[in-house]
Ligand SMILES: *[C@@H]1O[C@H](CO)[C@@H](O)[C@H](O)[C@H]1NC(C)=O
């Protein structure tokens with residue numbers, strides 16, 4: 028007894044008073060202060076009395092047994108603490124646990140089931156259950172009661188959030204008032220039973236954040252839920268339940284999801300000699316765009332844009348004045364009314380990379396396809412948008428949105444397509460009739476027939492031998508549903524390909540800047556007629572990039588294939604290529620650390636998309652600073668897919684006897700053996716990261732040390748724990764040391780000698796975006812300069828670096 032009194036005064040030191048531990052509670056064995064019920068069989072959790080710093084407020088609950096801090100995962104008497112140690116928990120004959128204090132019931136369970144021989148146990152999952160011992164061996168044993176049905180603020184692996192229709196239970200998380208007061212706070216996290224259900228974080232009765240509906244792969248607004256080796260996510264929606272569960276694929280990890288009064292956090296417990304803590308893995312909301320409905324109706328939010336809210340295409344601000352002063356609450360309205368007269372004259376604009384709108388007013392049919400979905404939407408005047416309800420595989424099912432569209436966000440990766448209804452008149456003069464691919468193919472085909480009969484004739488006559496190939500290419504291009512530009516438009520735009528408009532050169536032709544009649548600036552890549560080698564690459568590039576759409580990839584606007592001319596038309600990037608910034612003393616100063624980090628992240632996302640998110644697995648093969656272009660807001664866009672390779676989903680490696688790429692960025696196994704894989708791209712990405720951090724080229728010499736390139740130098744510094752010396756002097760003041768160190772660490776992981784050791788892009792992004800523990804890098808694969816010079820990797824003769832934008836490099840190997 029004396030011990031207990033003493034311990035009460037140092038409550039934070041000792042967790043439980045382990046005077047007596049047991050594995051069950053029965054009608055004859057109760058639980059009192061000082062006793063604990065330990066989880067069976069491994070003893071991971073324990074159930075008992077404790078306080079959170081104030082010995083006058085005693086709670087009964089479940090905690091991790093061997094974790095000393097923030098270990099409470101469930102509390103019975105949440106808002107109802109006991110003020111001394113005389114309370115007792117008993118199991119009564121009807122199978123209910125009853126907590127009494129001074130003869131008053133403080134808390135009890137509410138099982139209505141009959142039980143003959145009830146017993147309470149704590150499972151290793153952290154679930155406190157009451158079962159009927161006599162029913163133990165029957166197959167259909169159901170618990171009389173379980174704590175997993177009544178979550179507090181914590182979601183453990185295997186625990187469900189959602190509705191149990193049969194028992195009319197809503198499992199939701201409820202935040203504590205504060206870290207030391209488990210009284211239910213204002214924030215909750217649970218499913219709303221919309222026609223297309225989704226989880227909301229509520230602040231009282233106000234929506235605060237939503238995850239977006241389950242799209243077959245993940246919640247629409249949480250791209251981090253992409254398949255990964257650590258977590259499995261499961262969503263169930265049927266007559267009996269709507270629920271979400273997560274589980275761990277590696278049982279050695281200790282992870283929990285906790286809701287507090289502002290965020291939902293996923294935390295992972297780490298312990299080592301120097302650090303014991305719950306590391307933050309991810310949070311919701313993630314950014315300002317996640318604040319529910321921040322842009323008002325019919326607008327979308329893009330965190331990389333400034334301002335971040337924009338009206339959907341075809342819509343105008345309801346109140347332009349307010350909108351322009353960044354008050355977006357009024358949202359946007361259609362510029363022109365929908366026709367909506369059944370004559371199908373409305374159209375749909377396809378928006379990509381979206382978190383789909385709030386699903387309160389929706390309608391879902393799992394059994395119809397996208398075309399039928401579109402027709403359904405057209406037939407109902409209040410239907411404003413549609414898309415596939417399930418995006419796995421080729422996509423299936425249909426969801427329609429009625430009325431105003433709320434809380435749409437543009438995602439950096441992992442977003443989905445959304446087709447939004449607008450009057451057909453909005454589409455006149457636009458090339459983007461993406462909402463209906465069949466129709467636009469027809470339009471393009473008609474255009475070709477109308478304006479191109481002569482053209483086709485010319486191709487046949489002029490190209491003669493090449494006729495077959497040409498027609499074939501033409502057909503291929505049409506199939507791609509890519510806008511075809513008229514040659515005259517392009518010659519006008521580029522001043523007849525004048526010298527002043529020339530902005531770069533590469534292995535298969537020149538690049539020109541141009542300006543279309545409507546004022547839009549473009550970059551035109553012109554395949555030189557003499558380049559035979561170029562034609563394959565030209566087609567590769569068109570085929571690949573036409574299918575790719577991502578904010579961190581340069582956008583192909585269209586192409587032109589007329590007579591001898593083969594042209595690719597891209598959006599023009601005002602700020603040219605990354606190398607012109609980071610390798611330039613004065614321009615480098617414009618790039619503070621935040622900008623550089625933003626760029627690193629953007630490139631990573633673009634590459635992730637190429638490697639894992641686009642339908643084809645694409646290996647870029649020539650990632651480098653001069654192939655990263657910057658738009659007016661200095662957002663990075665990966666360009667130049669001339670030598671990229673596309674693979675089917677599961678092929679991950681290829682071999683070539685024509686090594687192309689750029690010296691200084693090539694992974695050793697690629698340069699030497701011609702083996703390329705996503706891991707050789709990762710290598711190039713690692714090099715690029717180091718260059719961005721230090722502002723020097725990998726192939727430049729360092730500190731007079733003739734045998735080391737940049738990677739070698741970085742490795743040497745890392746080993747001496749002087750990695751910060753790598754830092755470009757112009758960012759020393761603006762940088763966040765921990766972020767820089769993390770980036771250097773990750774970059775060294777990317778350039779490791781052995782491809783298998785290098786991380787994938789998914790984990791690169793996870794590592795960059797969280798504080799998770801990183802493994803130590805092994806020795807990088809780098810060549811001392813000497814060896815390369817002796818080899819036949821001729822590096823310079825084909826490379827012309829433009830001072831402005833597109834730079835093309837094609838390097839002939841052996
Ligand atoms: C919730 O947790 C986050 C992350 O740890 C923290 O920044 C925030 O202050 C917490 N909110 C409250 C109300 O305690």
Ligand SMILES: *[C@@H]1O[C@H](CO)[C@@H](O)[C@H](O)[C@H]1NC(C)=O
Nearest residue numbers: 389390406407408409410429
């Ligand atoms: C359109 O859909 C809404 C929502 O489902 C429904 O209430 C309305 O009756 C439909 N209108 C027509 C004309 O079908």
